Amino acid sequence: MDNPQLHPLEVNPKTGEPFLRLLSHKNIIITPTRLDDGPARIPHLNDERIYRWLHSPPHPYLPEHAEWWVNHAKQTEDKWFAELKAARDDPTPKIVDFCPVGSIREVLEDGTEVFIGSIVIHLAQQPWELEGTGRLKQETPRRDAGDPDIWTFGDWLAPSHHGRGIMSDAIQTVMQKWAIPRMGVRRIVVTAIEGNAGSVRVFEKNGFAFRKTIADVLNVRGTMRSVHVVEWRLEDEAKMVV
Numbered sequence: 001m002d003n004p005q006l007h008p009l010e011v012n013p014k015t016g017e018p019f020l021r022l023l024s025h026k027n028i029i030i031t032p033t034r035l036d037d038g039p040a041r042i043p044h045l046n047d048e049r050i051y052r053w054l055h056s057p058p059h060p061y062l063p064e065h066a067e068w069w070v071n072h073a074k075q076t077e078d079k080w081f082a083e084l085k086a087a088r089d090d091p092t093p094k095i096v097d098f099c100p101v102g103s104i105r106e107v108l109e110d111g112t113e114v115f116i117g118s119i120v121i122h123l124a125q126q127p128w129e130l131e132g133t134g135r136l137k138q139e140t141p142r143r144d145a146g147d148p149d150i151w152t153f154g155d156w157l158a159p160s161h162h163g164r165g166i167m168s169d170a171i172q173t174v175m176q177k178w179a180i181p182r183m184g185v186r187r188i189v190v191t192a193i194e195g196n197a198g199s200v201r202v203f204e205k206n207g208f209a210f211r212k213t214i215a216d217v218l219n220v221r222g223t224m225r226s227v228h229v230v231e232w233r234l235e236d237e238a239k240m241v242v
């Protein structure tokens with residue numbers, strides 16, 4: 001019997017691997033991390049078109065960085081899937097604190113799956129992301145309906161695939177299919193390094209509003225960089241629908 005706790009993830013019938021298929025780009029899926037993903041990450045995260053807009057991966061990005069990341073992500077996701085498995089007898093999908101899939105892959109015509117990027121959603125931690133909430137940090141979701149937790153996205157895509165609407169679709173897919181219904185996400189604040197117009201546009205296309213630019217606030221590999229902050233609230237979307 002299918003595990004109702006995986007809903008609305010699909011399950012690959014051959015491998016048993018759960019995945020989300022993008023809403024519009026049907027040949028793109030988001031899966032768990034695979035232990036052999038490391039080598040594919042290295043050229044992308046050493047590509048200036050990607051790393052200049054990211055503040056957390058080390059540069060240069062070495063095989064040991066990729067190996068550490070893949071092992072860490074896999075262990076974390078395995079725990080999440082174990083939690084979903086343990087609840088499989090409950091027919092009502094429970095609200096969880098995580099999205100268990102984050103590796104973006106293109107499915108080629110011959111069925112080969114090529115790793116092309118990453119999308120993660122987690123609790124926001126930067127002070128400007130938490131501004132106005134009275135919170136200094138967020139370790140676990142509080143799930144207080146009157147005072148929503150602040151979530152944030154981190155994402156990147158292989159330059160060979162830029163400009164085709166893939167990340168806009170991936171953000172929409174994760175929000176609509178998992179973050180809102182399965183994580184109870186109601187507010188998201190995202191930080192983009194100043195000048196990252198493509199990323200700001202991706203979020204604006206998904207209903208985010210530009211909040212502000214803050215000067216020289218983020219330490220990116222030893223240089224203080226300015227950032228753009230964009231914000232999404234479920235209640236604003238509900239108002240738009242009405």
Ligand SMILES: CC(C)(COP(=O)(O)OP(=O)(O)OC[C@H]1O[C@@H](n2cnc3c(N)ncnc32)[C@H](O)[C@@H]1OP(=O)(O)O)[C@@H](O)C(=O)NCCC(=O)NCCS
Nearest residue numbers: 050053155156157162163164165166167168197198199201
């Ligand atoms: C940001 C990123 C994820 C976007 O992925 P993508 O799949 O190419 O994005 P999409 O094709 O869905 O949308 C990009 C939008 O930005 C626009 N855009 C791209 N570069 C732009 C620029 N320099 N100035 C203005 N708009 C730009 C595109 O025209 C498109 O908007 P449109 O659909 O209205 O034409 C990708 O460029 C990337 O990986 N960048 C490096 C890492 C990064 O910046 N991560 C985000 C950190 S906050």
